[in-house]
Amino acid sequence: MIGLIVLAIGGAWLLISMASARFLASKFKPPLVAALVAVLSFVAIATLPFADEIVGRRQFANLCKKEAVVWMAPNSATVTAAKNVGGFSERAGLVFPVQQQSIRYANLSNGEVFYSVTAFHTPGGVLMRAGLGLGHSRSCWPERWGGRALGIDIDAMVKRGEQLEFLEQFGSELRAIRSSTTASARWVRTVPEPRPLVGASREAVLNAFGAPDTCQPEAKESCLKSRSWSYQFFRIPAGSTGLTPQLHIQFGGNEEVESSKWSFSK
Structure with missing residues (x-):
């Protein structure tokens, strides 16, 4: 049902984009200029609802590339008892909502963090959150972040x-x-x-x-x-x-x- 509604809204927006592009092109008499205005106007208007998605995806990709990392202390293998001291937080200053997940394990004997993983999750832009994403979110993790993959048994x-x-x-x-x-x-x-x-x-x-x-x-x-x-x-x-x-x-x-x-x- 949601998919049909999304298709209907998308079709209606394409019609509006076409009509708007024609109207703007009619203001120019030279055929070549009118055609160019029509194409550019149609592309700009049709993609307008996805503007935040385009910018936000680039921001999210850069964030993942720089900060979705795993860190492990040199003495991690000597830890015998640990406690999860991580959590979730919201990242500010981005086009669309991004939640940061910090997985942090501390040595129970001294409270020092010896292993941490940072991941990010986002539901996307306005249209994705409105239903186009069908309730799914996008996430990014470091390539190798599991404890066993790094030689320690976190569990x-x-x-x-x-x-x-x-x-x-x-x-x-x-x-x-x-x-x-x-x-x-x-x-x-x-x-x-x-x-x-x-x-x-x-x-x-x-x-x-x-x-x-x-x-x-x-x-x-x-x-x-x-x-x-x-x-x-x-x-x-x-x-x-x-x-x-x-x-x-x-x-x-x-x-x-x-x-x-x-x-x-x-």
Whole structure:
């Protein structure tokens, strides 16, 4: 339907262009001059709606050529845990809208960016945004920008980074809950999907969270070797009520977290 509407509008504009060119040519009596005016007028009027597209495409091409680049620090291969600190921003001073996508990964240990990729996206000029582009956008990327293509495994670094952040955040939350001496109930307020824990070692979990709350003192040694651990992210004093989020962790045969999930009760 949109295609038919676009064709109808385009046909109407061609007719208007032809009529306008004839009118302008009629003002000149020498046949050669009139013909030249007619041709030039028709081309100018017919292409007028695409003027921003013509200029904008050149601007976009120049922008891509100069700034759509990838950068990697010399010590990138030594990074073990990373965090995505990139985002999107709008570029100003161009004929049509251009969005800049900055993919930037920082070393979790010191916050320094070690890998960055810059790409650009645009929906085009006025006519393209009005429907001629059928909702599509144009993009440009560096030729070789994937981490694996450059010799580093970004996905593994990010996964490790998410794991360390989860352990640090909820380890701190658990210590605060356990050490709380207030008379009111207390529990962890946010419970994101514990997927980052998968692959963490038993030792890493123990260092971050301490011994599981399900371990009894007389059987602590055997409990620490159990495949299932549970942590109570709440403290409910006698006579109080509140949520009781518990984190359940299952270890595999390689002593790494195989699965994890939250459970809740009141």
